[in-house]
Amino acid sequence: MTDAEPSANRTDALGEALPYLRRYARALTGRQASGDRYAAAALEALLEDDSALDRFPPRIALFHVFHRLWVSAGAPVAETPEGLEAAAQRHLAQLTPNSREALLLHAVEGFPLDELSQVLEVSQEEARDLVEIARREMSDVTAGKVLIVEDEAIIAMDLESVVADLGHKVTGVARTRDRAVELAKVEAPDLVLCDIQLADNSSGIDAANDILEALGERPVIFITAFPERLLTGERPEPAFLIAKPYSEEQVRSAVSQAMFFSSTETLRA
Template structure:
């Protein structure tokens, strides 16, 4: 496989990771684009990408870390408005423990692979993951709407959400049912499948909710490729079925951490 084909195959998932890190598609895509531009300008970096998916994420992490350090070093008390706004945007930067958790859950890397990506030792990465999980357990709670047409999966998500201390404001298997739940109580977080029981779309159900107001949304689907095309705004948080419970926990934590108001932008 050529380097171009190899990067193209992994790019949708790197973009997913970048969105989860930054809390938005525009910011995530900007970091991915900068990574690719850096690879084009640096033959040694470009050559390193021949090593596969781990190398691509490692290159991205170096760009991400460098950008964060540059922002932190801007201007001090004499910084202009642009620099101040830049610092504020990265003020809620995803800390290392969340990066480690996302790599080992959402992106399904081993601790060894995540350690290489983050340029840390494996023991440190495992410690960061434990720290992130403990942090999740201390987070404030919200009420959650589950849009899922498979009863067993819906019940599994209910149990998981409640184990984190959140409240279920309703469950829905169709777009119409989702509308009925939201009419009675607006959720603070939505977990949504794409393909629903009556042939309706979870995307449409989410659009209905966002038309009322901002709310973080996590899509959980067996068909991630339908939303990883780059042809339309893509979800900030996208989990593939079958999922690990820790992956859902990490996505919920990250969504609430950023309070994302534009899950499809």
């Protein structure tokens, strides 16, 4: 194997990991633009000083460098702390440092505890404790109203159960774009949990945009079997994105994170 081949493999691995770093960064900040800035800064820092690649595999190295930048910046969230965003800032300030990051990395991004410890520069025991602390602290988030937009009955029932277990009220379940908008206008949700492809071939993205246009900005979590199609960086992307098949913990973590924020980036098809 030539020296060029390991370098090419590293580059490919970083390219594959970058969209998911951007997803993680947006979940931390609540906005696409700010999340993308931190993700880009992490990649640039790693390319300038690739010593982390000598210690870790590319994916871990990229998230590791991001975390160091994130901590050095003071772990900020959305840039405009107004309304519920101000409440989010106050709540986040009370959380144990690194706990929210640990939960997202473990539950949503799928880092096992040994890799999580490398990203956060803590022991595996500390990483486990941070995840457990985050679960407890995030469970204290104020209960809200959630609209589920999902055309598969079994998945919709599963999501209803998870949302209810978190203490939130499900305002309705919609299988189509039109029905989603109708239900949202009857009882305005605090959060929309939305599939991408709906029963009548309508778009969950369009449904979410219609709801946001009618009711104002609020968090939206998109669920899709093809997350890579929405993580291209070529157009506006959702702040919160779960891949199918999902785990209950992924949904619980994403819902808890999203409830901290009063707005999401709309996603235009």
